[in-house]
Amino acid sequence: MQTIKLKLRGIEQLLEGQVQDQGTVEIQGIDYQTDTLPFDVPVDGTLYGTLLNYRGAFEKLEPSMREDPYKKPPKAPILYIKPKNTFISHGKAIPLPQDVEALEMGAALGIVIGKTATKISEQDALDYVAGYTVVNDVSIPHESVHRPAIKEKTRDGFCPIGPWITARESIQNPNDLHITVSVNGVVKQENSTKNVIRSVEKLLADVTEFMTLNKGDVLLVGVPENAPQVKENDLVKIEIEGIGAIENRIIPEKDVIGGDLA
Amino acid sequence: MKRARVSFGGLIQDATEVDGKVRLNDGRIVEEKDVVWLPPVEPQTVFTLGLNYADHAAELSFKAPTEPLVFLKGPNTFIGHHGHTVRPSDVMFMHYECELAVVIGKTGKNIKKENAYDYVSGYTIANDYAIRDYLENYYRPNLRVKNRDTCTPIGPWIVDKEAIEDPMNLTLRTYINGEIKQEGTTADMVFGIPKLIEYLSSFMTLNENDLILTGTPKGSVDTKVGDVVITEVEGIGRLVNTIVGEDY
Numbered sequence: 009m010q011t012i013k014l015k016l017r018g019i020e021q022l023l024e025g026q027v028q029d030q031g032t033v034e035i036q037g038i039d040y041q042t043d044t045l046p047f048d049v050p051v052d053g054t055l056y057g058t059l060l061n062y063r064g065a066f067e068k069l070e071p072s073m074r075e076d077p078y079k080k081p082p083k084a085p086i087l088y089i090k091p092k093n094t095f096i097s098h099g100k101a102i103p104l105p106q107d108v109e110a111l112e113m114g115a116a117l118g119i120v121i122g123k124t125a126t127k128i129s130e131q132d133a134l135d136y137v138a139g140y141t142v143v144n145d146v147s148i149p150h151e152s153v154h155r156p157a158i159k160e161k162t163r164d165g166f167c168p169i170g171p172w173i174t175a176r177e178s179i180q181n182p183n184d185l186h187i188t189v190s191v192n193g194v195v196k197q198e199n200s201t202k203n204v205i206r207s208v209e210k211l212l213a214d215v216t217e218f219m220t221l222n223k224g225d226v227l228l229v230g231v232p233e234n235a236p237q238v239k240e241n242d243l244v245k246i247e248i249e250g251i252g253a254i255e256n257r258i259i260p261e262k263d264v265i266g267g268d269l270a
Numbered sequence: 271m272k273r274a275r276v277s278f279g280g281l282i283q284d285a286t287e288v289d290g291k292v293r294l295n296d297g298r299i300v301e302e303k304d305v306v307w308l309p310p311v312e313p314q315t316v317f318t319l320g321l322n323y324a325d326h327a328a329e330l331s332f333k334a335p336t337e338p339l340v341f342l343k344g345p346n347t348f349i350g351h352h353g354h355t356v357r358p359s360d361v362m363f364m365h366y367e368c369e370l371a372v373v374i375g376k377t378g379k380n381i382k383k384e385n386a387y388d389y390v391s392g393y394t395i396a397n398d399y400a401i402r403d404y405l406e407n408y409y410r411p412n413l414r415v416k417n418r419d420t421c422t423p424i425g426p427w428i429v430d431k432e433a434i435e436d437p438m439n440l441t442l443r444t445y446i447n448g449e450i451k452q453e454g455t456t457a458d459m460v461f462g463i464p465k466l467i468e469y470l471s472s473f474m475t476l477n478e479n480d481l482i483l484t485g486t487p488k489g490s491v492d493t494k495v496g497d498v499v500i501t502e503v504e505g506i507g508r509l510v511n512t513i514v515g516e517d518y
Contacts, residue, residue, distance in 0.1 A: 054344045054345060054346075056344070056413075059408060059409060060408070077407050078407045078408065079407055080406075080407075082406050082408050083406065084404065084406065084412070084414045085414075086406065086408040086409050086412055086413075087409075087412070087413040087414075087417075088342070088409055088413070089342040089343075089344060089413075091314075091315035091342060091474075092314065092315060092477075093315065093474050093475045093477065094474075105473070126419065153408050153409060154407055154408070154409075154410060155339060155409065155410060156339075156340065156341040156342070156409045156410075156411075157409070158317075158340045158341070158342070159473050162342070162473075162474050163473050163474050164379075164474055164475050218404075218413075218414050218417075218418045218419070219344065219346050219347070219413065219417055219418055219419055220346040220419050221346075222345070222346070225344075
């Protein structure tokens, strides 16, 4: 059994629930079908992504890391920000920009921070974690990671988050969770958080060495190599073992307002 | 009008300027030195421009970009006027960057540059410190260089848009311990404010209290522990900051 925090649309406070299987959530003693609940974005802090933290993703770029423009392999964690205009909940539409054919689906474990974390040690790192969520770090496909990928990563609706936050205590080892990405019901990618270079604990220690993470902030553990590409009308589902699954459909930008069908 | 956020007597308050003094919400007027200055807005999405002055780009051996070079900052990095910025003990080159910061006043998408100022509520000053020792060529400038705790002083005041006749013709100056080190003008931006608002809003929604830090001109030099760094923008004010060591 898994303890979760969830936000339902129109209700400001987070609710607590229990998940028996992915299909049913118990809230305040009553069972609900997961697919009937109007989920909202369960976090409201700053969301930081981490580049090249999966071994496979790192190895793909490794041959060019000693050439221009990179010159040498990265030392510190390479981070980026997904601003609030990108946040949408489970079930909402991911807008496909007019001049774009395909989008990349970045399946990421999101670490939700539980209390202010500054210069924390690897040993104590999990004390600062409230829980975990599933994040789809949507990008317009781009080869170069030399300059910040703002135009490619920060468009409205480019960051589905949810459906809920699974409490830290419900996850035995965040560094061994299976990840599955399906498109229209067909599995397109499988990976595991055991393939990361910096573990959850190590990443938290290395990041908070230079920047404070606050309660409610989210730090993504990374995106596995070969992120699936999707097109108009595709339905994408990202599932992380023990955490949950988020599902979103790709809809042309002109047909959606802030993630809802116009 | 000039607006600020300050802490006074244990309470966080909005404040306005009256004859060089600070007028609190409740009407009391106090001295500037008697308040703790907070960032004048609680930052939401913060855009920062790299290489947005041709002379600064040349100084760093870069050509000025053909498209705005934008990166984002988190809320952790901001501190108020008269704050302390930490210089790590192992670094050789940490420099200030005096920048005009644009405060967005309302929600907008696909804004045309002709209407861009309708979406601006005011201006303030940011000092966008960079620690060049930590530069790496991945999503450069990386957050370890640009989003460190305490490394983006901002304030003291937000000056209302109406009070600034031409934000694209303001002198920027930086002083270290009273000596002028950097001087430039916002007229030299590669991408001016209207163009930046048009560019950013062409692919994402801008919201109230988002900030655009518009870049810095030539003249960034190293700062040492104990240095008092003043970044000044004509008509906006002077932002004072002190460099401290890790053990302060």
